[in-house]
Amino acid sequence: MPFPLPTADAAAMGFRTEQLERLVALIDRHIADGHYPGCQIALARNGKLALVRSFGNAATQPDRRRATDDTLWLLYSNTKVIVAATMWALAERGAIRFVDRVADHVPEFKKNGKGAITLLQLLTHQGGFPNAVVPKDAWDDHAKLRQVVCDFSLEWTPGSKVHYHGLSAHWVAGVVIEAVTGKDFRDVVRETVLEPLGLGNDLFMGVGPALAARVSDMHYQPPLGGTPQNDPDNNAAEWRRAGIPGGGGYGTARGMAALYQMMLADGVLNNHRLVSPRTLQYALRNWTGDRVDEFMGMPMHRGIGPHLRGTTEAIRGLGSIASPRAFGHGGVGTSYCWADPDSGVSFAYITNNRVPDPWHSWRLDHIANLVHTAIL
Known part of the structure; x- marks a missing residue:
């Protein structure tokens, strides 16, 4: 199954390459400093893929396995957007x-x-x-x-x-x-969304043994710090197979960037219309205003799936300097994927170590803001 987005040169697509180099250098430092074993990013704009990059290791125990662009990562709550x-x-x-x-x-x-x-x-x-x-x-x-x-x-x-x-x-x-x-x-998610959009090889609602060689192991940060450890619960066969709809999907960063490109293209990807522009306008509306999400401790401007940046001082994951119309979602302690309707840009950042706040939220803001400042 060919990937639905063609590739193009980042500079020719209106990105500041020096900012993208700073992004890559920051992730390299994170891995060198032991914050997470592996990572994958993807950047797209106006229906084209500008950047895909894999870092570090997909597995660490008992043997190391390098991350590749085909590696599948646990998406955690990014799965909610697919559902x-x-x-x-x-x-x-x-x-x-x-x-x-x-x-x-x-x-x-x-x-x-x-x-x-x-x-x-x-x-x-x-x-x-x-x-x-x-x-x-x-x-x-x-x-x-x-x-x-x-x-x-x-x-x-x-x-x-x-x-x-x-x-x-x-x-x-x-x-x-x-x-x-x-x-x-x-099956409904696969047949209705993933396969028609050309993402059937990049996004999965649960994975079985046949895909084991592509799956990155999930890790967790020990309470007192130190080397990230394999997470026995989230690496278990029953977890991987279940496709838990609130947090058990698997995918590539390019797959998530492409899914968000569909939303920026008024519901079309791979020459397939998933939904109409009017349905997207309804789904991507701020349904909760500036009411505080009591779990997050700040307004999250909830849509039906993604949440929006809005104009409040703080927001989680999308980048503090993002356009008010930017929208996206994250995965607990690991990742964020988002899109910006003002620029046509979508971005996915996925790691394989679940780390706590405050460092997690700090790095998400730093990562996203480097991407935002790369957009011309």
Whole structure:
């Protein structure tokens, strides 16, 4: 499957190469200083790929394996944008409306006072159950998965707060996708979004043994510092296979940059229209205003999938100097991917070590701002 974006020279595409050289040098220093074993970046503009670069190691134990441009990285919550794009497409087909209640499609979800929760509230982190958990034995047993999410209990009144739902809301979204299509949500994502857009070799809702040689191991930072260690939970076969819709997708940086190019091109990639411009305008609207996301501690300007930069002083991941219309999403302690409608630029930065704040947020801002200042 050919990649949907042709390559072109970065300088000819209107990028300041000295700023891109500073970006590469910064990531080289991060790896030399032991912040993460490996990394991949991709930069695109106006339907062309300007830069793809892989750094360091995809695996460290028991043997080192160098990262390549085909390496697949755990996307963590960048996965939410892929799932949201699937929901956009289902809405265009008339299978759902974002003003629908979840219980309109999954009637038993109304248990425990959840009957009024809309799909819009669900996907903009206003559902009211941010800490609900799906156990491992439901990851592959989707009949049990449906039962588990319907049994979720509310922690606060839906719509009364904005509070990031790390995994819980998108498990519900997966159940809704299955309810309206009659198929495994992972298959629906692949058939509806990834393959038609030409990204079937770059983005995956879960990976099996056949792709093991391409997958980068995930690492975590020991509490007292030191060498990043392999993460046994996120490298386990059941995690990789599950395609957890809130955080278990895998992909390349070029794949994520291309997905965001689709959004900048009014819904078209690989000569395939996924959604209409009007659907994108609706999805990429700031639905939560300047209300503080109580998990993030700042306004996050939530859209249906990505969030927007807006005009507040601080924002997470998109770069403090980004255009107010820029939008994107991150992955816990590791990554951020974003697009800028004012310049036609999309960018993906993915690493394989989950590091805590404050350093994580500092480096995301630094990385993104180097890219923004490279744009002419």
